[in-house]
Every structure is written in structure tokens, then in C-alpha cells.
Amino acid sequence: MLLEVNDIGITFGGLRAVMGFNMGVDKDEIVGLIGPNGAGKTTVFNLLTGVYTPTEGKIIFDQKDITGKKTNVINNLGIARTFQNIRLFKSMSVIDNVKVAYNQNMKYNELQGVFKFGLYKKEEAELHEKALNLLDVFGLKGEAEENAGNLPYGKQRKLEIARALGTGPKLLLLDEPAAGMNPSETAELMEIIRLVKDKFRVSILLIEHDMSLVMNICERLYVLDYGSLIASGPPEEIKNNQDVISAYLGE
Amino acid sequence: MNLFIDQMINGISVGSVYALVALGYTMVYGIVKLINFAHGDIIMVSSYFLMVFLRKAGLPFPLAILLSVALSGALGAIVEKLAYKPLRGAPRINVLITAIGVSILLQNVFAWVFKQDNPASMPALLDGAINIGGVSISKISVLTILVSVILMVTLSLLIKYTKMGKAMRAVSEDSGAAALMGINVDTTVSATFIIGSALAAVAGVLFASTYRLINPFMGSDFGLKAFIAAVLGGIGIIPGAMIGGFIMGVVESLAKGYVSTIFADTIVFTILIVILIFKPSGLLGKNIKEKV
Numbered sequence: 356m357l358l359e360v361n362d363i364g365i366t367f368g369g370l371r372a373v374m375g376f377n378m379g380v381d382k383d384e385i386v387g388l389i390g391p392n393g394a395g396k397t398t399v400f401n402l403l404t405g406v407y408t409p410t411e412g413k414i415i416f417d418q419k420d421i422t423g424k425k426t427n428v429i430n431n432l433g434i435a436r437t438f439q440n441i442r443l444f445k446s447m448s449v450i451d452n453v454k455v456a457y458n459q460n461m462k463y464n465e466l467q468g469v470f471k472f473g474l475y476k477k478e479e480a481e482l483h484e485k486a487l488n489l490l491d492v493f494g495l496k497g498e499a500e501e502n503a504g505n506l507p508y509g510k511q512r513k514l515e516i517a518r519a520l521g522t523g524p525k526l527l528l529l530d531e532p533a534a535g536m537n538p539s540e541t542a543e544l545m546e547i548i549r550l551v552k553d554k555f556r557v558s559i560l561l562i563e564h565d566m567s568l569v570m571n572i573c574e575r576l577y578v579l580d581y582g583s584l585i586a587s588g589p590p591e592e593i594k595n596n597q598d599v600i601s602a603y604l605g606e
Numbered sequence: 607m608n609l610f611i612d613q614m615i616n617g618i619s620v621g622s623v624y625a626l627v628a629l630g631y632t633m634v635y636g637i638v639k640l641i642n643f644a645h646g647d648i649i650m651v652s653s654y655f656l657m658v659f660l661r662k663a664g665l666p667f668p669l670a671i672l673l674s675v676a677l678s679g680a681l682g683a684i685v686e687k688l689a690y691k692p693l694r695g696a697p698r699i700n701v702l703i704t705a706i707g708v709s710i711l712l713q714n715v716f717a718w719v720f721k722q723d724n725p726a727s728m729p730a731l732l733d734g735a736i737n738i739g740g741v742s743i744s745k746i747s748v749l750t751i752l753v754s755v756i757l758m759v760t761l762s763l764l765i766k767y768t769k770m771g772k773a774m775r776a777v778s779e780d781s782g783a784a785a786l787m788g789i790n791v792d793t794t795v796s797a798t799f800i801i802g803s804a805l806a807a808v809a810g811v812l813f814a815s816t817y818r819l820i821n822p823f824m825g826s827d828f829g830l831k832a833f834i835a836a837v838l839g840g841i842g843i844i845p846g847a848m849i850g851g852f853i854m855g856v857v858e859s860l861a862k863g864y865v866s867t868i869f870a871d872t873i874v875f876t877i878l879i880v881i882l883i884f885k886p887s888g889l890l891g892k893n894i895k896e897k898v
Contacts, residue, residue: 427791436786
């Protein structure tokens with residue numbers, strides 16, 4: 356298992372947002388996390404990425420205990436994410452958004468940076484090439500020098516995925532990647548997600564409300580309701596699970 | 607005409623020092639949304655360090671300057687770690703009050719330590735003047751302008767092209783997202799404080815070498831003007847701080863030359879108020895959103 360979540364929970368004041376939650380993601384797997392609004396899905400993402408520290412339980416990633424580690428450390432270890440409401444660095448250029456994600460692997464010092472000599476030249480040239488190639492995968496090469504905030508919505512979503520990949524993750528968390536997309540954009544997104552998995556050799560865990568996407572590309576699903584796991588298994592099983600149906604329809 | 611040229615050069619020289627200090631205000635505001643009221647006192651601190659290294663320790667000028675700037679930069683980072691970092695996430699007004707507290711603390715500690723030597727006089731860094739086309743310019747003014755411009759260009763390059771600059775821009779825009787992209791926010795904030803304080807320290811060295819008299823409370827008046835320069839240019843916007851600093855210096859200097867020394871500040875502040883009425887978020891500021 357690449358990611359193993361053991362009995363994690365978090366309490367905000369008196370509210371138990373997530374409790375006794377278990378899940379796992381294998382190498383090269385696409386896993387979905389679904390559930391009604393307010394079920395605690397994004398809270399799980401925040402726990403996995405260190406935005407929140409679980410009040411109970413353990414998170415093991417790549418054989419390391421990452422429970423309570425700092426956000427940037429967890430990212431350096433190989434978990435990257437996108438956001439439900441896009442959080443690009445909007446006043447930076449498209450390419451700088453991607454380059455900043457590569458920062459952790461850059462070794463030159465600031466003196467070399469300011470005066471542009473030595474390692475800086477070599478590393479920045481390589482970085483520029485890498486960043487352009489990455490943007491190309493997402494059809495964003497032509498907009499490299501534009502301000503990220505000026506991109507249309509769909510491209511901003513793609514750039515968020517590109518930026519997350521720039522950090523060199525082993526596990527990519529996508530928080531409602533299809534939100535606000537029309538059916539044809541969603542279909543394109545599915546292709547991108549598959550491509551990302553194969554090309555970048557990452558496992559993917561995604562939160563999504565669009566059932567066509569979830570059923571189509573996820574190999575396994577976890578279903579959250581009121582902060583607890585109510586079902587897990589392959590999409591076909593989940594579709595017919597009575598608990599899941601009643602959670603969604605509110606029976 | 608000569609008066610005009612003299613006052614312009616003087617204004618650009620003073621303005622470049624304002625700009626150096628304004629940069630620290632604006633960078634720190636951009637990255638942690640804090641008006642660091644103790645920033646102006648770094649000018650005073652570096653002046654006293656310089657005085658001690660020169661007069662008490664007898665160090666040569668270059669070494670004394672280097673040490674003063676390095677120590678003041680370190681002090682900026684230490685203040686951030688001890689006083690501001692524990693309050694990250696607290697309401698902004700609390701951090702603001704803390705900053706005012708740090709400012710008062712620094713002023714009084716220095717007043718107490720240097721009570722025998724208050725105000726203190728500084729040895730001359732550069733004496734004399736050079737003559738360009740019949741206009742005589744003091745060497746220290748030339749040095750001030752040169753050093754300031756070089757530092758501003760260097761800072762702009764750092765922010766635009768290096769990984770640290772990219773990290774700073776990312777953190778200033780969304781520190782949460784930046785951390786999730788693997789950026790160490792604490793290190794980036796510390797670096798911002800060190801750079802901002804070092805710039806103020808250089809300003810202090812230049813200021814002390816120009817006026818040759820320092821006192822523990824000199825930072826608040828000078829810092830206030832630099833802060834206003836940052837607001838005038840658009841707080842959080844780096845080129846804004848530079849432009850704001852130069853405008854402040856030139857207007858102040860012209861007012862002193864043509865109207866009266868006593869009313870110079872009144873004129874400067876009146877112009878500022880008028881500008882801010884028409885451009886409430888500063889000359890380069892946008893009204894919609896805040897950013898570096």
C-alpha cells in the first residue's frame with residue numbers, strides 16, 4: 356500500500372468531523388472518495404496533507420508515518436493536491452506557477468540566482484524546459500507567460516493539476532476536479548486523469564460529485580457520510596449499495 | 607535653477623533611503639499582512655551598531671558596515687520568530703499592537719544602553735563633493751543614490767527570477783496553497799524579514815553617515831515617512847514602495863527649499879492625503895485585490 360489510513364478522526368470543538376476512518380491507496384490506482392455535501396471529504400484531504408492534524412489515528416505514506424507532519428514536509432514526501440475552489444497563484448505567470456512547485460528540487464543559491472551564473476543557469480534552463488513540457492501535456496504551453504488569473508476556468512483547473520505534478524508526487528489528490536465543467540469538458544478531464552496516471556506514474560485519489568466520472572475511471576470507491584465510512588468497494592458494488600443510496604437520497 | 611537641481615539631488619538621495627526602508631514595510635506586509643511598526647527602528651539599531659563598531663571597536667568602515675547590516679538583518683528575523691510568529695493566525699490588530707510594543711522596546715533599550723552617548727555623533731564615511739557640470743554634489747549623496755539603486759535592482763531580480771523570489775510571491779498570494787506545494791512558509795517569511803531588515807540597515811548606515819548624528823528615537827519619524835511612502839506607492843507592491851520613496855524625498859526636499867523647512871512635513875502630508883483621496887490603494891495599487 357502506498358497510502359494507509361488507520362482509524363483517523365478529527366474533532367473541531369465539539370464537532371466530530373471525521374471519525375474512525377480507514378482507507379488505502381495502492382500504487383498506480385485511481386481511487387474515488389464520494390459522499391453527500393458536508394460528509395467530510397475535503398476534511399480527509401486536509402488531514403492527509405497536514406493542513407489539519409488528526410486528533411486520533413495514524414497515516415502511513417510510503418512506509419513512513421506522516422501523522423502530524425507539516426504540510427510542506429508531506430508534500431516533499433510525495434503527496435500533492437488540487438483544490439475545490441481553485442487556489443492558483445493568480446498574479447504569477449502560468450509557467451511560474453509550475454516552476455514554484457519544482458522549487459524543492461532546486462539547488463542553486465540566491466547569489467547565483469541574482470547574478471545568474473553557475474548552477475543557476477543550468478538548473479533554470481532545465482527547469483524552464485521541464486515546466487514547458489509539463490504545460491504542453493495540458494495544452495497550456497501557448498499561455499505560459501500569461502497571468503494564471505487570466506486563464507479561462509477550465510484551463511485554471513488543468514493548471515492546478517500541472518502545478519501539483521510539478522512537486523513530483525507519488526500520490527495526487529484531486530478535490531472535485533470536474534466541478535463547474537460541462538459534459539464534454541468532463542470527458543476530456545477523464546482522459547487527462549488517465550494520462551496523468553500513466554505518464555507520471557502517480558496514484559490518484561479524487562473527490563467528485565460527477566458520478567459518470569467516478570464510475571468511469573475509479574477502480575475503487577470509498578463512501579463517507581457524516582464523517583464515517585459507510586461503504587467501500589468497486590464502483591459496480593457501490594452503485595447498488597443500499598446504505599449509499601439512502602445516504603444520497605436521504606431516506 | 608541651481609537651487610532646484612540641488613534640491614532635486616537632495617530629494618532623490620533622501621528618497622532613495624526612504625525607498626529602501628519602504629521596501630521592508632511593503633515586503634513584510636505583502637507576505638504576512640502585518641504593518642511592522644518596529645521596522646523603522648532597525649534604521650536606528652543599525653546606526654548604533656555602526657557607531658559602536660567604528661568608535662568603540664575601531665573597526666574599518668567596510669567591516670563595520672557589513673557587521674551592522676548582518677546583525678540588523680538577524681535582529682529582524684529574531685523579532686519575527688519571537689514576537690510575530692507565535693501570533694500567526696491571531697487577529698491582525700493583536701500583531702499590530704505587538705509590533706508597536708517591539709518598537710517601543712527597541713527604542714528604550716537603546717536609549718538606556720546608550721544614555722551617555724545620546725545623541726551620538728558618527729565619523730564621516732565620505733567627505734567632500736564632486737562637481738558635475740558646475741553643480742556640486744556631495745559624495746555621500748552620490749553613494750546613497752548608487753547603493754540604493756543597486757540594491758533595488760538586485761531585489762527586483764531576486765523576486766522575479768530566483769526560487770526564493772517565486773516562493774515569496776507564492777506565499778504572499780496564498781500561504782496555505784504554497785505550503786501544499788512544498789514551500790517552507792516559515793523559512794520564506796524569515797527570509798523576507800532578513801532582507802527587509804538588511805535593507806533598512808543599509809538605509810540606517812547611509813542616513814547616519816549623511817547626518818552624522820543619531821539618537822534612539824530617530825527610527826520612528828523616519829520609519830513613519832517610509833511607511834507612508836509604501837502606502838503612497840501601494841502597500842504590498844514592491845515597485846510602489848520605490849516610487850513612493852522617491853516621491854516623498856523629492857517633494858519634501860523641494861518644499862524645504864522653496865517654501866520652508868518648518869512646513870515641509872505639512873506640505874508632504876497634505877499631498878499624500880490628496881493622492882490617497884483619489885487613489886485610495888496607492889499609486890500602483892489596485893482597488894479590487896491586494897497582492898505583491
